[in-house]
Amino acid sequence: MGSVDGDFDGLRADERRMEVIEWLNALLPEYCLPLDSSDEELRELLSDGTVLCHIVNTLIPGVLEASWGTYSSADQQSDNVNKFLSVVADMGLPGFTVKDLEEGSMSPVVDCLLVLRESVSSGLGNDTSVNGSKSLLRKKWQVRETGRPLVPGVGQGKASPGEDKRNALPDPKSQQKAPAFSGQKLHEIFQLKCGSHADLPAAKISEMMHSNSLDNAPTQSLLSVVNGILDESIERKKGEIPHRVVYLLRKVVHEIERRLCIQAEHTRSQNVIIKTREDKYRSKIKALEILVNGTNEENQMAIKRLQIIKEEKSKIEEKRKLGEQDVARLMKEKEKAENIIASLKKEMEVMTSMHEEQLKKIEINAKQMEEYLTAKIKEVDSLLVQSNKKIKEVEATSQLKSQLWNKKEGIFQNYMNSQQLYVKDLRISSQSIRNEMQALNMELRDEMSNFGSGLKCLVDAAENYHKVLAENQKLFNEVQELKGNIRVYCRVRPFLPGQDKKSTTVDYIGENGELLISNPVKQGKDGHRMFKFNKVFSPFTSQAEVFSDIQPLIRSVLDGFNVCIFAYGQTGSGKTYTMSGPSTSKQDWGVNYRALNDLFDISLSRRNALAYEANRAVGSTALNERSSRSHSILTVHVRGLDVKNGSTSRGCLHLIDLAGSERVERSEATGDRLKEAQHINKSLSALGDVIFALAQKNAHVPYRNSKLTQVLQSSLGGQAKTLMFVQINPDVESYSETISTLKFAERVSGVELGAARSNKEGKDIKELLEQVLAF
Numbered sequence: 001m002g003s004v005d006g007d008f009d010g011l012r013a014d015e016r017r018m019e020v021i022e023w024l025n026a027l028l029p030e031y032c033l034p035l036d037s038s039d040e041e042l043r044e045l046l047s048d049g050t051v052l053c054h055i056v057n058t059l060i061p062g063v064l065e066a067s068w069g070t071y072s073s074a075d076q077q078s079d080n081v082n083k084f085l086s087v088v089a090d091m092g093l094p095g096f097t098v099k100d101l102e103e104g105s106m107s108p109v110v111d112c113l114l115v116l117r118e119s120v121s122s123g124l125g126n127d128t129s130v131n132g133s134k135s136l137l138r139k140k141w142q143v144r145e146t147g148r149p150l151v152p153g154v155g156q157g158k159a160s161p162g163e164d165k166r167n168a169l170p171d172p173k174s175q176q177k178a179p180a181f182s183g184q185k186l187h188e189i190f191q192l193k194c195g196s197h198a199d200l201p202a203a204k205i206s207e208m209m210h211s212n213s214l215d216n217a218p219t220q221s222l223l224s225v226v227n228g229i230l231d232e233s234i235e236r237k238k239g240e241i242p243h244r245v246v247y248l249l250r251k252v253v254h255e256i257e258r259r260l261c262i263q264a265e266h267t268r269s270q271n272v273i274i275k276t277r278e279d280k281y282r283s284k285i286k287a288l289e290i291l292v293n294g295t296n297e298e299n300q301m302a303i304k305r306l307q308i309i310k311e312e313k314s315k316i317e318e319k320r321k322l323g324e325q326d327v328a329r330l331m332k333e334k335e336k337a338e339n340i341i342a343s344l345k346k347e348m349e350v351m352t353s354m355h356e357e358q359l360k361k362i363e364i365n366a367k368q369m370e371e372y373l374t375a376k377i378k379e380v381d382s383l384l385v386q387s388n389k390k391i392k393e394v395e396a397t398s399q400l401k402s403q404l405w406n407k408k409e410g411i412f413q414n415y416m417n418s419q420q421l422y423v424k425d426l427r428i429s430s431q432s433i434r435n436e437m438q439a440l441n442m443e444l445r446d447e448m449s450n451f452g453s454g455l456k457c458l459v460d461a462a463e464n465y466h467k468v469l470a471e472n473q474k475l476f477n478e479v480q481e482l483k484g485n486i487r488v489y490c491r492v493r494p495f496l497p498g499q500d501k502k503s504t505t506v507d508y509i510g511e512n513g514e515l516l517i518s519n520p521v522k523q524g525k526d527g528h529r530m531f532k533f534n535k536v537f538s539p540f541t542s543q544a545e546v547f548s549d550i551q552p553l554i555r556s557v558l559d560g561f562n563v564c565i566f567a568y569g570q571t572g573s574g575k576t577y578t579m580s581g582p583s584t585s586k587q588d589w590g591v592n593y594r595a596l597n598d599l600f601d602i603s604l605s606r607r608n609a610l611a612y613e614a615n616r617a618v619g620s621t622a623l624n625e626r627s628s629r630s631h632s633i634l635t636v637h638v639r640g641l642d643v644k645n646g647s648t649s650r651g652c653l654h655l656i657d658l659a660g661s662e663r664v665e666r667s668e669a670t671g672d673r674l675k676e677a678q679h680i681n682k683s684l685s686a687l688g689d690v691i692f693a694l695a696q697k698n699a700h701v702p703y704r705n706s707k708l709t710q711v712l713q714s715s716l717g718g719q720a721k722t723l724m725f726v727q728i729n730p731d732v733e734s735y736s737e738t739i740s741t742l743k744f745a746e747r748v749s750g751v752e753l754g755a756a757r758s759n760k761e762g763k764d765i766k767e768l769l770e771q772v773l774a775f
């Protein structure tokens with residue numbers, strides 16, 4: 001793009017220069033500079049300032065006079081240029097510097113000339129201001145209206161009207177090219193006053209005709225001559241024109257014609273040049289348009305590429321950022337690694353120095369050891385020498401000693417003989433002792449046989465113990481059966497802290513399982529309801545007391561019975577309290593902990609006779625693990641192996657914390673909770689139905705009505721023993737739940753209780769129990 005601008009600038013400068021040259025050619029045709037002249041050619045024409053002054057004089061005749069001369073000095077040249085510039089400045093037009101004219105670009109000079117042209121052309125005609133400025137300029141430069149400058153020696157005299165046209169300055173070139181006619185001479189000829197042309201001497205005219213001075217004279221001057229002659233002719237009132245004057249006129253006219261022809265020729269050639277230039281510029285413009293179109297497409301492409309590049313750049317920047325982060329991380333890691341390496345290096349250095357020190361020490365020790373060992377070797381050598389000496393000495397002494405021993409042997413032989421005699425005596429006495437020992441052995445054998453018969457009696461007694469134990473178990477279980485296979489214990493929960501103790505529904509708790517519940521709404525006889533169970537535990541009954549009543553059932557599990565203990569009651573009535581206990585401290589233990597503990601204790605006490613295999617399963621029946629909405633079942637399977645006869649017994653204990661017994665309609669449950677409550681109710685009523693059927697000894701027991709009864713099937717019915725804790729809340733607000741719970745329990749226990757009561761043997765239960773416990 002820059003180059004295109006440059007081209008345009010160049011083009012504009014060329015055009016402007018051509019414009020100036022064209023104007024100059026029109027104004028001063030005598031110079032006739034080719035239109036495509038360069039800056040340098042224009043500079044050559046204008047540099048001495050003469051032409052510039054000539055321009056001013058042509059536009060405002062007589063304002064300036066250039067310093068003429070074939071070879072004008074540098075001072076003259078700058079003087080001419082300064083004159084021109086001061087005229088331009090006086091006209092209020094922008095000028096240029098002398099330096100611009102001497103070197104560098106000619107555009108300031110061209111601009112100045114164009115502005116001057118514009119200013120003059122716009123001020124032509126009846127522009128008084130321009131005329132005014134012209135007169136001012138003339139005044140300034142002391143020029144008369146005739147146009148002659150008031151320079152001494154130049155054009156002095158009276159100016160006549162019409163003399164203006166004749167006052168044009170002579171062409172400096174003509175002066176240069178025609179030395180025969182000096183500038184002053186030609187001037188004189190063309191500046192002749194009226195009537196003088198006719199009076200020109202013949203020699204002078206012939207000199208003019210034969211010389212080429214007309215060739216060099218400015219056209220303006222030639223026209224002035226013609227005009228002068230014509231004026232003269234008019235003045236002389238059609239007087240006869242001398243032949244020589246006619247000839248001169250012809251010559252002048254001929255010259256004018258010749259010049260016009262040249263000018264026309266020149267104009268034609270200029271036109272051709274201009275046309276070719278125009279074509280050139282048109283083709284250039286087309287090329288530029290194509291270039292511009294191409295550039296637009298390229299621009300769009302470039303914009304698209306730029307966008308892609310921008311996107312790529314942003315991606316690259318992101319990558320670069322990530323890279324920088326990586327680099328930062330790696331730098332940190334590198335720093336860490338360098339730190340570690342530095343610390344390791346330090347450690348290495350320390351270790352190396354330590355090793356070196358140790359090596360030195362070892363070397364020192366080795367040296368010391370070597371010295372020590374060489375000393376030792378020396379010592380050993382000397383000792384060896386000494387020991388050799390000693391061996392010899394010892395050999396000598398041993399010889400002496402053997403002689404001595406031989407003497408002592410003789411003495412010992414004598415002693416031995418005497419001792420043999422003594423041993424003979426001892427043998428005789430030992431024989432008598434042996435006889436005594438045999439007698440004693442006989443006595444011991446008799447005693448041992450007596451002890452064996454005693455031991456046999458003990459073994460027989462032990463065997464009898466097993467039989468008695470079995471009988472005991474049998475009796476115990478009979479007692480349990482007599483007590484009933486289904487038992488219902490009611491437990492009344494105490495009031496919780498913050499509850500009003502006066503608002504109780506429990507009126508009376510009898511020793512034989514009676515429970516009187518009062519209706520808070522009804523008064524009198526109808527306001528009370530009596531229930532009867534196997535036992536009723538008051539709010540003050542401890543965990544241990546409750547368990548002592550069910551302990552025999554746990555014992556029967558080890559004897560191969562299935563036992564099922566469960567707690568039934570509304571939420572918050574104490575089911576978990578009874579079954580598990582409020583805490584894990586021993587005194588708070590519920591039935592579960594105590595039952596398991598008891599099983600272990602009894603199995604341990606029976607370990608000599610029976611080996612048990614202490615298995616447990618825990619589960620819950622509903623989706624929710626909260627005890628109030630799920631049944632929690634703890635099952636213990638017991639297998640006992642009789643050590644003596646190898647027989648096995650299997651028992652199973654189910655400990656169940658049932659879900660809350662609230663009625664669905666009362667719980668106001670909806671959605672999943674409703675379904676859950678319905679399931680719970682269903683399983684509880686199924687349990688009731690099973691127990692009821694069992695108590696009535698029905699042929700069909702509906703075990704399959706619920707999952708709960710299916711799971712407990714083996715522990716409900718048959719020889720299985722079932723115990724139900726009916727938990728009640730004494731609070732008045734829970735009255736209706738309490739009644740429905742008790743009714744359910746009564747339904748379960750009612751028939752069984754009746755059966756137990758009608759059994760005559762039931763009266764002997766207490767006695768039987770006492771017998772068993774006494775045994």
Ligand SMILES: Nc1ncnc2c1ncn2[C@@H]1O[C@H](COP(=O)(O)OP(=O)(O)OP(=O)(O)O)[C@@H](O)[C@H]1O
Nearest residue numbers: 493494570571572573574575576577582627628660
């Ligand atoms: N015999 C009792 N002595 C003292 N506090 C009791 C007794 N029975 C129950 N409680 C207390 O009453 C509250 C409710 O008891 P518990 O949680 O055992 O009831 P629950 O019937 O198991 O309730 P849920 O059906 O919601 O599980 C507990 O704070 C418990 O400690």
